[in-house]
Amino acid sequence: MIMVIYRLLRMRRANCIVGCALDLVLTLPDQGLVITHSRMSQENRKRPGDSHPDQKPSKKSVNMAKVGINGFGRIGxxxxxxxxMKGGxxxxxxxxxxxxxxxMAYLFKYDSTHGRFDGTVETKExxxxxxxxxxxxxxxxxxxxxxxGKHGADYVVESTGIFTTTEKASAHLKGGAKKVIISAPSADAPMFVMGVNQKTYDPASMHVVSNASCTTNCLAPLAKVINxxxxxxxxxxxxxxxYTATQKTVDGPSGKKWRDGRGACQNIIPATTGAAKAVGKVIPALNGKLTGMAFRVPTPDVSVVDLTVRLEKPASYDxxxxxxxxxxxxxxxxxxxxxxxxxVVSMDFRSDTRSSIFDAGAGLALSPNFVKLVAWYxxxxxxxxxxxxxxxxxASVA
Known part of the structure; x- marks a missing residue:
């Protein structure tokens, strides 16, 4: 019986698709035996604060958007x-x-922060x-x-960190792309944060867009709900x-921002960020009402937003x-x-797929109109x- 169960598990595992959850439960009433096998992908793993069923990966379809990636660094x-993992x-x-x-294959397969890729990675020709x-x-x-265009890549992710303006990113359109998504803030491209303002996207007139910054993606949903x-x-x-790849492992030159050149693993480094001001671009009602700064700290991944606001309407922290x-x-x-x-602590949110996880126990209120709110990402x-x-x-509204 044990050998049969083992073979069933091996068969089930061999036929899985990366990004799915595998579950097998065998119940043998006469023996009072229940055997459960479960393997979950990053998308379906339970995370601290999950208050909803995990979203299942989309099924592949003939209408699936084809994507190109320029820049195969951390984000690429x-x-x-x-x-x-997600499909779509x-x-x-x-x-x-x-x-x-x-x-490329090596860097994609092995990741010191997020672990080994849960699938097959090879090279050929x-x-x-x-x-x-x-x-x-x-x-x-x-x-x-x-x-x-040769590969039907209608959507190009511009993730080099170099071509971040509409003019520069538009160069991809000459190669056959129809839309360019800049994976960074942009000085002039329309900026979108999912869950906040994506419905303002106009496929007829917007060919180069920005996905904003990681911090804006955390802050904007929080600010939207509170506002x-x-x-x-x-x-x-x-x-x-x-810390990120743009920082120094040990002290080195760093242009005009001297503190940015100090060793990332040795220091807490005050830094600038436009994330708070960018919220005003995706939530016009908050334009000019928020600003902020950053502290770069010696951890490899997961960050946290501390938002201190004065409220119009009094509210208890509860x-x-x-x-x-x-x-x-x-x-x-x-x-x-x-x-x-x-x-929770920061690494509890490593590989978390959500934009902003509100930490109810970390915030506090000084008065009904003055509160500090904390969210992980x-x-x-x-x-x-x-x-x-x-x-x-x-692609769904194209």
Whole structure:
């Protein structure tokens, strides 16, 4: 009997698709034996503060959006992981002038923060093969030369951190792309945060858009719920932010911002951020009401927003908690906002797919009109999931 069960488990595992949950329960009443086998992907793993059923990955369809990725760094690789896991779009081409295909496969397969990729990664004839699906690979410096159209990549994720204006990112359109999604804030491209303002996207006139920053993706949903229910007079935000690849491992030169050049693993570094001001772009009612700063801290992933606001409408902290919990369970926000009363710390949210997880136990109120609110976010993977969600949404209204 044990051997039969083992073979069933092996068969079930062999036929799975990456991103699915595997569950097998065998009940043998006569022997009083119940055997359960369960393996869950990152998308379906229970997270602190989950207050809703996990969203299941979308099924692949003939209408799935085809995506190209320019820049295979932290975000580029995690966007590919998120696309494989979530469904809704499929990556058909990747460009990075600094990586050969073998090194791409290695970096995609092994990740020191998020773990080994839960699937197959191979190379063949200069292409990446992910779970048996081919991804074309290019190493071109000029975006106009990347043949996105050859592979049907209508949507291109611009994740180099270089081409962040509408003019520069539009170069991808010359290679056959129809839409460009900048995975960073942009000075002039329309900015979207899922769960907040994606419905203002106009497919007829907007060909280059920004997915904003990871911090704006955490702050904006929180600010929206608070402003909609209590009104925000003004506020200050601080993000305690994990270090990123742009920082130095040891002290080094850093242009005009000298503190940015200090060792990331040794220091808490005050830094600037436009995340709070950017909320005014996605929520016009808050334009000019928020500003903020950052502290870069010696952790590799997961950051936290500290939002201190003055409210128009008096509210107890319990009322605010109830409002945030309701938002985390609402159809429009449940995939983007989380709620927890657990005694959590930052790494409890590693690989969390949500944008903003409200920590009910970490905030406090000085008065009914003056409160401090705290929300966690995986600044890498959660953000990458939003890039995929934005593409999926854009394709659905094209």
């Amino acid at each position: 690789r995690l966007v590919l992981r998120a696309a494989v 779009c499929t990556v058909v081409a990747v460009n990075d002038p600094f990586l050969d295909v073998e090194y 200069g292409q990446l093969i992910i779970n048996g699906n081919s991804v074309a690979v290019y190493a071109l410096r000029n975006p106009t030369e990347i043949p996105w 909609d229910n209590f009104g925000i007079v003004e506020g200050l935000m601080t993000t305690i932010h994990a 009322e605010i908690k109830a409002t945030m919990k309701a938002a985390s369970e609402s159809p429009d926000l449940k995939n983007y906002i989380g709620y927890t009363e657990d005694q 995986d600044n890498e993977f959660g953000y990458s999931c939003r890039v995929v969600d934005l593409i999926t949404y854009m």
